[in-house]
Amino acid sequence: MKKYIKFFIRFAVTVLLILYLFKKIDITHVLNTLFLINPLIFLSASFLYILSSYISTLRWKIFLPQQHLKVSELFSLYLIGSFFNNVLPGIIGGDLIKIFMIKEKAGLKKALASVFMERYTGLFALLLIGFAFFCLFYKNLPQHRLMWSVPLSFLSFILASLFLLLLGKIKFFKEFHDYVLSFTRKQILQAIFYSFLVQFTIIVSVYVIFLGIDISVSFIEVCIFLPIIILISMLPISVSGIGVREWCFIIFFGKSFGKAQVVAVSLLWFMSQVFASLVGGVEYLKFKKTLDIKKK
Secondary structure (H helix, E strand, O other): HHHHHHHHHHHHHHHHHHHHHHHHOOOOHHHHHHHHOOHOOOOOEEEEEHHHHHHHHHOOOHOOOOOOOHHHHHHHHHHHHHHHHOOOOOOOOOHHHHHHHHHHOHHHHHHHHHHHHHHHHHHHHHHHEEEEHHHHHHHHHHOHHHHHHHHHHHHHHHHHHHHHHHHHOOOHHHHHHHHHHHHHHHHOOOOHHHHHHHHHHHHHHHHHHHHHHOOOOHHHHHHHHHHHHHHHOOOOOHHHOOOOHHHHHHHHHHHHHHHHHHHHHHHHHHHHHHHHHHHHHHHHHHHHHHHHHHHO
């Protein structure tokens, strides 16, 4: 019941943010921009999302070295997870789907630990990029209260990491804790490297969309602002970051390129991810069909 209440609250916040957004910008201009996008540009952004998912799969595989799971199999599961996160938000978490699907081969606690570490290293890279740009370019950033969520998130991450070290003292978490700490420095660094590649791929996809609607934005500008936008959009305020992400684009890019234009960029980026995630829906149907055959 609590899960549905939380989802309803986030859904309500999403609707309010979108309605307020509609009052502040020219919706006709946004829609015209959406329909004017070159299909090749849109498909390129979708392809880059799938590429980032593949790189994320390679990162995930690092934390499942001894398990009999091929990269192709994990990639399929990663796409299925993306489908549930982007197309069916609030129904069931994509990470829970991945854990459920590999627990037979890896064991529940190792499956949980692998997904946790894949997300942990990805979040670390994103927080590090966001915090670095926050410190280096603070004077050039919009003076908005939301900006302080970046250093606060980084600090929270450090504190949560310290708390993780104490989990080993709790019997229930001991196996999970020991498995997490069993990874070598080389594995962790390799995973972080893949995480930086993922962020670079995402930055390129958004840059491509900017150029696709004739906005001459600096690539460096996207590198500075986008990690911060992603971090703020990850706050559990709305469904899939909808509304929050669009307002962040207005805060960071609106003055230079116009509110309606940058909202269109944000929506096209999200739509390209949803479109790419449909591949995960196909993979899920294949997996479900195989599962049904095994049951028979």
